[in-house]
Amino acid sequence: LANDIDYANNEHTPIGGNGYAAFTGKFDGNFFQIQNMKISSKPSITDAGFFGELGSARIDNLGIVGGTVTSKYDVGTETAGGIAGKADGAQLYNVYTKGTHVDNGMRTGGGLVGETTNTTIDGAYSTARVGTYSGGLIGTSNAGTTITNTYNAAVYPTHTPAIPSYAVAFGGVNGVGSTRVENSYTNSTTFASNDNVIRAKLKNVFVATPTAGKVKKLATTSPYDSLVDQHSIDSYTGMSINNDGAPDAKWRI
Numbered sequence: 001l002a003n004d005i006d007y008a009n010n011e012h013t014p015i016g017g018n019g020y021a022a023f024t025g026k027f028d029g030n031f032f033q034i035q036n037m038k039i040s041s042k043p044s045i046t047d048a049g050f051f052g053e054l055g056s057a058r059i060d061n062l063g064i065v066g067g068t069v070t071s072k073y074d075v076g077t078e079t080a081g082g083i084a085g086k087a088d089g090a091q092l093y094n095v096y097t098k099g100t101h102v103d104n105g106m107r108t109g110g111g112l113v114g115e116t117t118n119t120t121i122d123g124a125y126s127t128a129r130v131g132t133y134s135g136g137l138i139g140t141s142n143a144g145t146t147i148t149n150t151y152n153a154a155v156y157p158t159h160t161p162a163i164p165s166y167a168v169a170f171g172g173v174n175g176v177g178s179t180r181v182e183n184s185y186t187n188s189t190t191f192a193s194n195d196n197v198i199r200a201k202l203k204n205v206f207v208a209t210p211t212a213g214k215v216k217k218l219a220t221t222s223p224y225d226s227l228v229d230q231h232s233i234d235s236y237t238g239m240s241i242n243n244d245g246a247p248d249a250k251w252r253i
Contacts, residue, residue: 001028001029001030001032001062002030002032003032004032004033004034004035005032005033005034005035006035006036007034007035007036007037007038007067008036009036009037009038009067009068010037010038011037011038011039011040012034012037012038012039012050014039014045014047014048014049014050014051014052014053014085015050015051015052016051016052016053016054016055017046017047017051017052017053017085017086018044018045018046018047018052018053019044020052021055022052022053022054022055022057022086022088023051023052023053023054023055023057024054024055024056024057025057025058026057026058026059026060027051027057027058027059027060027062028060028061028062029059029060029061029062029063029095030061031061031063031094032062032063033062033063033064033065034050034062034063034064034065034067035065035066035067036065036066036067037050037064037067037069038067038068039067039068039069039070039071039080040068040070041070041071041104045070045071046071046077046078046079046085047071047078047079047080047084047085047086047114048069048070048071048078048079048080048081048085048104048114049069049079049080049081049082049083049084049085049113049114050062050064050082050083050084051083051084051085051087052084052085052086053084053085053086053087053088054084054086054087054088054089054090054119055088055089055090056089056090057087057089057090057091058090058091058092058093059083059084059090059091059092059093059095060092060093060094060095061093061094061095062083062094062095062096063095063096063097063098064082064083064095064096064097064098064100065097065098065099065100066098066099066100067100067101068100068101068102069081069082069100069101069102069103070101070102070103070104071085071104071109071114077108078104078106078108079104079108079109079114079115079139080102080103080104080108080109080110080114080134080139081097081102081109081110081111081112081113081114081115081138081139082097082100082102082111082112082126082128083095083097083112083113084112084113084114085113085114085115086113086114086115086116087113087115087116087117087119088116088117088118088119089117089118089119090116090119090120091119091120091122092112092113092119092120092121092122092124093122093123093124094122094123094124095112095121095123095124096112096124096125096126096127097111097112097125097126097127097128098126098127098128099127099128099129100128100129101128101129101130102128102129102130102131102134103130103131103134104131104134104139105131105132105133106133106134106139107133107134107135107139107140107169107193108139108140109130109131109133109134109135109139110126110130110134110135110136110137110138110139110140110168111126111127111128111130111134111135111136111137111152111154112124112126112128112137112138113137113138113139114138114139114140115138115139115140115141115142116138116140116141116142116145117142117143117144117145118142118143118144118145119144119145119146120145120146120148121137121138121145121146121147121148121150122146122148122149122150123148123149123150123250124137124149124150124151125150125151125152125153126150126151126152126153126154127153127154127155128154128155129154129155130154130155130156131157132156132157132159132163135154135166135167135168135169135193136152136153136154136156136165136166136167136168136186136187136188137150137152137154137167137168137186138167138168138169139169140169141168141169141179142179143178143179144178144179145178145179145180146179146180147168147179147180147181147182147184148180148181148182148183148184149182149183149184149240149250149251150167150183150184150185151184151185151186152167152184152185152186152187152188153186153187154167154187154188156188162189164188164189164190164193165188165189165190166186166188166189166190166191166192166193167184167186167188167191167192168181168191168192168193169192169193178201179198179201180201180203181198181201181202181203181205182202182203182204182205183203183204183205183238183239183240183250183251184204184205184206185205185206185207185208185215186206186207186208187207187208188207188208189207190207191205191207191218199218199219199220200220202218202219202220203220203238204217204236204237204238204239205217205218206218206228209227211227213229213230213231214227214228214229214230215227215228215230215235216228217235236251239251
C-alpha cells in the first residue's frame with residue numbers, strides 16, 4: 001500500500017478463494033490501513049476477509065480497522081477473519097485488526113484469521129469485535145500453526161450464563177498436536193479452547209485476571225498456573241521486552 005484505503009462501509013470482494021485460487025504472493029501494507037470495509041454474508045462468500053484465502057503467501061505490516069466481515073452461515077466450512085478467512089502455508093508478520101466486527105456464527109471466525117493450517121503469525125494483535133464462538137486471534141488452528149508475539153484484546157458478546165471466550169480454538173487432534181504458541185497475551189477467559197490439552201506447546205503465554213496488577217502465566221508442568229506481576233519485567237523472562245520503548249524489543253511494559 002502507498003496510503004490508507006477507506007472503504008466508507010462499501011463492499012469489498014475478498015482477494016483469493018471463494019471459487020478462485022488462493023492468493024500466493026507477497027503483500028506489504030507498509031504500515032497503512034484498510035479502513036471500514038464491508039463484507040456481507042451472502043452465498044458467494046464462503047471465506048471472508050481482506051483476503052478470502054491465503055496459500056503460500058506472505059502478508060506484512062497491514063492493519064484492518066473498523067468495518068464488518070461476515071461469511072454465510074451454513075454447514076461449518078465457512079470462514080471469516082479480518083486479515084484472511086483461511087490461510088494454509090502463509091506467513092503473517094506485523095498485522096492487526098482493530099475494531100472490526102468479525103463473525104460467521106461458528107468457530108471458524110477469528111479476529112485475524114478464521115482458520116489456519118501450516119501458517120505462522122508473528123507480531124500481531126486483535127481488538128476486533130468477534131462473534132460468540134469466534135476466537136480473538138484465530139477461529140480454528142489446524143496442524144502446523146505457529147503463533148508468536150501476539151496480543152488479544154478482542155471484544156466478546158455478553159451472555160447469561162457466561163460463555164467462555166478464547167484467543168484460539170484448535171481443530172481436532174492434529175491442531176492440538178502441532179500448534180505452537182509463544183510470547184503471547186490474551187484478555188479472554190482462557191488462551192485456547194483447550195489450554196489443558198496443549199500446555200506442552202505453550203511458552204510465555206499469559207491470560208488476564210480480575211486481580212489488579214496480576215496476570216496468569218500458563219505453565220507446561222505442575223503447578224500449572226501462577227499469578228505474576230503484570231508490570232514487572234521479571235515476569236516475562238525469555239521475551240523480547242523492555243520498559244523504555246527501545247526499538248530493539250517486540251514488547252514494552
